[in-house]
Amino acid sequence: VIPAKFDYVRPGSVDEAIRALADGGDDAKVIAGGQSLLPLLRLRLAYPELLVDVGGIDELRGVRDSGDALIIGARTTHYQLVHDPLVAEHAGLLAQATSTVADPAIRHRGTLGGALAHGDPAGDLPAVILALDSTLIARGPNGERQIAAADFFVDYLTSALEPDEILTAIRIPKLGPGWGYRYEKFHRTAQSWATVGVAALVRRSNGSVAEARIGLTNMGTVPVRATAAEQAASGAEASRAALNEAAARADEGTEPPGDLHGAPDYRRHLARVLTGRALAAAAGV
């Protein structure tokens, strides 16, 4: 509960923040809502010497319509996402999944960018961002770069961000007509992490599934797509039986962790069951 000593700066712009990070080198760390980082500091599992608080940078906040996509500022809070009309209209999966994150107090402080940069595979939003085929926008001393969600999550609690880069925004392509979605979260208590989570997107066309995308929470060291199940579902009849058959392949290629809340084989089983439920809900069957 008592963090080790650190310095703290609160820059007013992204450029200033990047300079502060560069000056701090490997021992500097960005803090936004602090909902993931502070517990690590308090348990002394992380010892940054400098915290660069981006909480005062207004340009990192808010949801913007850029035509075919939404641009969401990295420090937009969970609460804002849940209540944002643009998100509701064009990326409803994100709003629904975000409403399951932790509890109201945490949703008021925690930010989308923070949750993604933290890279916890047990977090709900990385798998959702992955399923939404999003792009993460980062800025560093050499300017801005775009990172596909599939390339962003490198390892457990490790992202593709360089130490002197800041995640500034997330670009989420708008879901067009015909798409349905569902985030199925399985957790033991309302406030605990997902034992397994499944983010499913389904585009229906006539009586069948034209396209399915499935992101899995806590089924490996990084969030993963259930590729085999996606392929099996795409083109399948929009029925529970057909979707369950596809869902039976949801755990293919995953390496789920084992801990107090579930052994790997149980997580694999959950992934299959939850994928079936998520696909059915997303397909409206």
Added chain:
Amino acid sequence: MTAQTDEAQAATVEFGRARLRKEDERLITGQTNWTDNIQLPGMLHIAFLRSPYAHARITSVDVSAARTEPGVIAAYAGADFAAEQGSLPCAWPVTPDIVIPAHPPMATEEVRYVGEAVACVVARDRYAAADALAAIEVDYEELPPVLDMRQAIQPDSPKVHETGNESFDFVFANGDMDAAFRDAPVVIERYYRQQRLIPAAMEPRAVVCSCVGGEFTLWSATQIPHVLRVMLALVTGIPEQNIRVIAPDVGGGFGSKLQVTAEEVLAMLITRKLGRPVKWTESRSEGNMTVHHGRDQWQTLRMAADRDGRIRGFEVDLLADMGAYLMLVTPGVPILGALMFPAIYKMDAYSFRCRGIFTTKMPTDAYRGAGRPEATFGVERMMDELAAELGLDPFEVRERNWIKHEEFPFTTIANLTYDSGNYEAATAKAKELFGYDELRKEQELRRASGDPVQLGIGVSTFTEMCGLAPSRVLGAFAYGAGGWEHASIRMLPTGKVEVVTGSSAHGQGHETAWSQIVADQLGVPFEDIRVLHGDTQISPKGMDTYGSRSLAVGGMALVSACDKVVEKSKVIAAGLLEASADDLEWTPGRFSVRGDPDKGVTIAEIALATFAAHNLPDGVEPSIDADATYDPDNFSFPHGTHLCATEVDTETGFVKIRSYVAVDDIGTVVNPMIVDGQVHGGLAQGIAQALYEEAVYDDAGNLITATLADYLIPSASDLPSYVTDRTESRAANRLGVKGVGEAGTIASTPAVVNAIVDALRPLGIADVAMPCTPERVWRAIQDARGADQASAAEQHAARQSDQTQGNSPQGVGTPDQTGGAA
């Protein structure tokens, strides 16, 4: 009676009113003197270095480098206290030959659990103290940990203490057990696990100590300021009259603050060494490791019955995990089970054996219910198993065995005399509120249709003994103190009242309930009463708050003190009214002359006249204040019928509580809102044991549920909206009150597990180990369905590989917990 006295009476009927709690504003906003809020000039902060090993010899401790760290004033190893720290007390030697190992507050030679204090730093602020811990060097020589009681009792097991791993072997027996089991048509044997729990009071433990002019003042987040004062004197040798203990507002305890802790003793010793005030407040993860834990038993239960369900004999054999040392009442907790396992049932023979076993884990001690939840779980699960064995409704088999309402007072086979109760009434009400018959029909439909979500109905017709306790009985059980309670009434000149109670609240609402009782007894307004407690200088006598004793014992002390105030007032009133005391009539708040009701004097007027003392009868002391100490004749025996409906998702193992009905008989009720609060909180904690909570140690003895991310505590979102109601059979004390603090916890755990097993019984499942996590429920279903060999082999391989990574998902010893039939 005149209109005036009618009004006086109407204004003072407080008993039974759902008064909002006086103390809540400051408690809820936190604008109060929690121990951690106390700041004293020059105060230093203590941080403890704790053992990373479950069992090791300490070969050296070097704190010298820590002393030179910034802000550090002192650093100490155990050896620095060796001459003065004594041994933490155990006040309940349950057998004459019990082994009570020395328990130094700071380890000197050997550590026996992860988290045991081995050194400390005292610094100007909390951060400096925490930082400097890293500079302390400790060399350990690792010894083998002892983590499983079932292995600890084997002769070749490594030893926790030189004397071995058994602390005591307690037996009780009544009736002819051989006859009961001989030719019994039905014998069932079950093996149940009471998992280890971590009390998680909202306020962590905290201690502040100062010494001025040789008088030590210790503020502590404790339930037991009075007991603590005595014990600190005995442990440290500091004379008792020089110790003042203050329990300011305390944010919950649930038994975990019924303790004399190492940190309290060391804070005093450090204050004495440095001559400066010190503070220590634990972090949550420190608390999970080092607050005494609760429960932790293996229960081997055998029951013999007739074909009609009548119980012939009940045999209880327990292994109870003491942890590494015996703390204040560690050995006594499971022994309460000796009295409670027979519960509300009649039987021909009963035997109880409990072996207290040492392991290299945090010591266990009282946790809400303390011994009674364990016993109630065992017997209520057995009653369901018996019902299933005989194909009877669980109520049917209970009713054939329970004590009928016309049989009270009834002496049980455990030699307790239950004063009152009506199990029929509570059960009838609960079944009606629950919609028992309709839910049974729905259950049938779901079973018939093969619904993936199965419905289960769980019953618990519990009783408990509380109101600890008649001092004589405690003496017979070798408990180290009495069970009385003390109260004082101080009448202020303005007619207001100060009530001093030895029953020190830590969230229960005593200030409100006590005000209600005194308002009725003395006929003064609720608002005019202030309740003082929790400071040994303000309330010098008391036995404190635990075991649902405050109202049944402390409340009765209040009534006795009020009686004395009235008695003393009467003499003074007689003088003021120039009447004979024999001619006075008391209606709460006022004496009047018999036959001349307009001639009277109020208690406020008497208080003022007593303060002035100008005009008192000869030989009468100018005081109507009074003290009383009450020692009960008997325990109190709340009971009730709880019903739980669970929906079990057989695809995932997830258990949802659909409805929960609690009908409790706790005697008469002072404040129904406070009672509901106690029941709600109690249910949450009992449900938590059934579904969520478990302290898990890994194979090396590290607590892996050290944070609340892994030790799951349910919140309101996880719990159903309870239906609570009451029946009332008066206890045999003047107020008719029993206790309610633990009832919900004791009753609910078996209700929930019975409901889960009831949902799954058609699959051939007779038990799911607690906590009934989704994974455990799912595995029970998989095992029962006899997954085909290939998939079983795959699962086995997966489990093996998890365990080699130190990730046992099953907790300790699960393979034995499937519960075999006889």
